[in-house]
Amino acid sequence: MKRSLQIWLGLLSIFFVLFPYVPSASAEPLQEVRELVRDYYVDEVPASVLEKKSVKELVRQLDLYSEYMSAKEYKAFIDEIESRFVGIGVVLEPDDKGVRVASLIPGGPAERAGIQPGDVITHVDGRSITGKSVEGAVSVISGAEKTSVTITAERVGQAKPFTIKLVREAINLPNVEYEMLGGEIGYVRLNSFATESAKGIDRAIRALPGAKGWIFDLRDNGGGYISSAQEVTGFFPKANQAFQLRERNMEPELVKTIRQPRQFTGSVHMLINTFSASASEMVAAAVKEQQAATIYGQPSYGKGTMQSLFEFKDGSALKLTTARFYSPGGRSIDQVGVKPHVLTAGGAELATSHRDQLLATLKGYQSHGKLKNVPKDKTFTVEMTKSMNWKAFPASGLQLFELGGKEKAVSYQVVDDKTVTVIPKEALRSGKAYLLVIHPVGKDLQNRQMKKGIYVEVTVK
Template structure:
């Protein structure tokens, strides 16, 4: 059971591995459905061509066992063959997990994990961050959505399957993961040293802003998220809430039935929440049996809002009159289900079985949902960290110096330029910062100063006064509230 928000959070977790019910780290959050394998897929009455294919696989297995120069583990060959089948689909959200990985997932679904705390997927052969988990070591270190993970502790991810890369990233609590990443807005490779940790995962956070504007943040859609959401929503409504902002930024997704349950509270009766299209192009619509809400609603999104987050955003935008504010969402428009009983040995096969579409029939896959009001965060929200192993001073040039200038400017120490050249203005601004944090004011950018600079920037980013997207959403709701 996830604990209430009043319970102290242990510091966070890791890469959720895929499960029967939710989306996860091994591929990215996957939706589960109650479907079972259709008759005939693994039936005995295979067609002639199917029998021939199976015989070919069996023959290859037998040839390897009989002729390979060393003894072979047949179970590894079988696992490898299944991996090959899933990889041949070219779908980053369909995957195979062996018994150990599947067991980890089913344990972690209860909300306790160990690792760095980031949802990832495989895109064009690269391990890409969907979103860091709120409050996790990954988020605190500075990992961002769309970061490409290159290696961990010197082990390259090149050529690895997603599950293999995730296994390398995971590890015991307290151990270090030196993760090298490539970020879209910089040419340099960035290395983060992240200490793995445990967490008890809370998925709902709420607060009341001035003027009766409630804010509910949803970090993911887990098994008890709908229940927690109802509790917090009822609490805000009981306090006289006049308008609501729902924050799904960096929310990688979750359980389909959970997000539908939550959407029903806002979508009026008989209006569509989501459509699902199967492989035969047949569509089914999930229709609300709720009554809607009388107050205005805004949903805040960014490029880390994926999957179930997009279902909620699309449903509220198209069927409940909510405004979307922020950035375009991630763009995952497929539905997965997981088969474990059918595998017979504790392993798990996650298969994409359908597309989902917005109430108006829009397939947002690889496109995302565009906001009604586009708002980007200030550039310092995504600034690259500074290399702590090099010292920088007057008359030097480089990306690290540019990052320092962006940070100094954000904190009110005006360097005068932000192009990466360490001029006298940058030196003066750096001295002023060093004085403010009681460091030697020599105008030299070294490890201790860098750590202090990055720490102060993180505090600045976490200050809600500096959250441009959230503040815009609150102001939009304030405009809509009837005096």
């Protein structure tokens, strides 16, 4: 029977959706939960656990990701997967002291108030949320639009907690974001594995024709539906298998990808970080193992367990760990994560990937050194190895790319036969890295064509 059920993947988890159980007249469907835990939990459960007197008490004896959710908590859980919510604009993960801010919604109330990734929320409206699940914390942080909520949080490096009052807003977070980066490198970011994710990625590919390479961003992506994970893996031409599933007392099951009519072509990179979890790790593991993309970033979260969702007639639900998933070849993910091919510092994933994508399009070009700590409002000077005929050098022969961003318009002034001063037409961004490219379209003073292009790496202080 279990194999015939519709399979989903939940935020930071995978789950099945079963026909609803009818709760008894009591406030909690205790007997039904006992039966579900006994029959479906990933490991054998002792009788002492099954005999607990309440659902909450019973579920607390299980793993971190099993949770009984009230109707309100369950709705918040689903809304977060689908990016439908009213709140303060934070993405949360479990923490022993409460819930940790994994990332912020750009422009949301929390970001505007100065909340930072890594902050741990310990109290909501003066009440401790220690011991609450992420879903439970979301249910009390969220609320009606334009109402206020007061949070208390701890921050690394600060001796005392701080308290901030925020006004809840409708958060409009696009599930799929995309743009063409400098050098015609297509960039696609997926925020969660929702029901319409594959359509959004397909739309992004169609909107970026002519991309010479792709960067697919799964940073801070905590998961989504399993069907979406299968579909997303299907955008990678070399990835034919999605994952391996192992339920209790069942033989491992190898699950195929769901092929997509449009796919990433050329060089493909994937970005992950320590907050890429569950479905993100499933896709990253499949892509890495089948050599379908080069992965940049930091090792992922390490959540390789699957949760099944059992809905009750009163709107509540049990999220129960029922299986473990592995890479298609059987590599463990739980508590291990997926290690990138190219390790980068946090926040440097996109710039590093973009740099390598650009260099891949510049076949035969040679490094001409690095310029460090260039003032953002100043020009910078490049010295060639030969005397050049700058009068015949076309303006299009010189390009400046912000790594992780767009091409920046520049002009240049001749200093002498070998030296030019590059003049950005707008101020460079502090802390950003750039790639200056001089194409082999000029000639030296002996009228000999440049044989190779060059590039200079620039960092701005």
